[in-house]
Amino acid sequence: MATPVLTPTRSRAIAVGGVFALQGAGYAVVVTALPSFQSRIGLDAAALSIILLGVCVTAALGSVVADAVAIRRNSRQAVALGFAVQAASLLVMATASLPALFIGAALIYGLGLGIVDAASNMQAVLVQRGHVVPLLGRFYAAYTAGAILGAMTMSGAFAAGMGAMAALIAAAVLQIVLVVVATRHLDPERAARAPREARTARTPLPRRAIVVTGLVVLAAFTIDSAISSWGTVHLTGLGAAAALAPVGYAVYQAAVLLVRLAADFLVRWVGTPLVLAGAVIAGALGGLVVAFADAPTAAIAGFALSGLAVGALVPIAFTRAGGIDPARSDEVIARVNLFNYAGAVFGAVGVGLVIDAGGASLAFLLPVLLLATALPAVIASRR
Incomplete structure (x- = not known):
């Protein structure tokens, strides 16, 4: 052979x-x-x-x-x-x-x-x-x-x-x-494979498309950072045993991995708009379940739903970023990537502050609200 x-x-x-x-x-x-x-x-x-x-x-x-x-x-x-x-x-x-x-x-x-x-x-x-x-x-x-x-x-x-x-x-x-x-x-x-004269002209990048795509990244990494930083704390507060509390993060990561393995197939099968819309819905449901859960197992189920959302949103967002201006995709991606760290701060610091002020249930509604910022991308992907 x-x-x-x-x-x-x-x-x-x-x-x-x-x-x-x-x-x-x-x-x-x-x-x-x-x-x-x-x-x-x-x-x-x-x-x-x-x-x-x-x-x-x-x-x-x-x-x-x-x-x-x-x-x-x-x-x-x-x-x-x-x-x-x-x-x-x-x-x-x-x-x-x-x-x-x-x-x-x-x-x-x-x-x-x-x-x-x-x-x-x-x-x-x-x-x-x-x-x-x-x-x-x-x-x-x-x-x-x-x-x-x-x-x-x-x-x-x-x-x-x-x-x-x-x-x-x-x-x-x-x-x-x-x-x-x-x-x-x-x-x-x-x-950037455009002619040198075009690159020298430095025409403005399509800011609106970058922001719309970046908001998807912002929502995804806010969810990811919130669960990574505060998920175990939240489960402990719900009465989870020491051995059970880390399971929430493991289940979340397993859901992320499962969707990322399937995301490319799903995009080819049903199209980007449906996958993106499904991810937003799953993330919103997951956040609501986590916020209003009164038992550790229910919160873990919410983490799994959230993982399904994050697993799809991030690769779709960066694929979309690469197509905004193919001749200058490096510059576009660098700008979209900045929303990654804003999400990390919102998820770790913002959620932590809300936990101190109003409790974990209220804090985990913050990522749900930020998911609404991904809706313009869902609408744009259907055009």
Whole structure:
């Protein structure tokens, strides 16, 4: 039997999937390692919250950096730069003994995180152009699978007595390997293939389309951040046992992964408008169930519905972003990606403030309200 030959387009698709998977795994390792470093360095909960907020801010700056690198060079170099920044900051975080050094490294990590977030979506859109069938759902499925693997690896490291330091160093080494090896298979072209005169003219980007698409990303990441940051707390408040509380997050991630594996098929089968509308409805129902649940099992069911929404909304939004202005898709994606971090802040900080002021039930209605901002995209996709 002849050995299958990987075409350049196919090898690039595999490389992009690897970038998404490693990004998800690395982020999962960092967030699950934070409690260990919190106790080692002596950071209280308020300091940790400020660090997470700072990471969101520097990640947004990283998206802007990715845009600049992609315009002047290409998004492949932006991916390499982002992972190099992440690897260096992870090594410092792993060995830091002073709070200031650790905090500085964490903020630099956020910069690298934002660069790779934006640049990996730029690469995904470039690869999508070489395929008739949708691909971004599977790329995001690779990210979710990587996140699950990263979290499980972290759990295994703690169980084996290795600690967070070894896990962060291992993640840094993997990212260095990716910079050296895997990025060679990414698309070296600029997304902007318009004539040089047109690029020099710098005509304004279609702002309304960017905002409409970005609001879908905002809603999705608000849900994701709210459940990731406060889901376990909410279940505990409903009386969930210590062993049951983390199950809510696991069920949520499983639902996200399931939909992302099926999203490309669903888009081909029933079309983007129906999938997008179904995701918005599922997210709204999930949020309402979580908000008004009086038992942990009911809230977990709400988390699952929310996962179905997030699993579909994010890849659809970035696929749509890639088609807004194909000649300048790198710039469009960098701008749409900024809504990612606004959602992360709303979900973590906004929901947390509402929990303090009015309780968890009221707080989980915030993501439901933000889902209404995705309705213009649903309407536009039907035209």
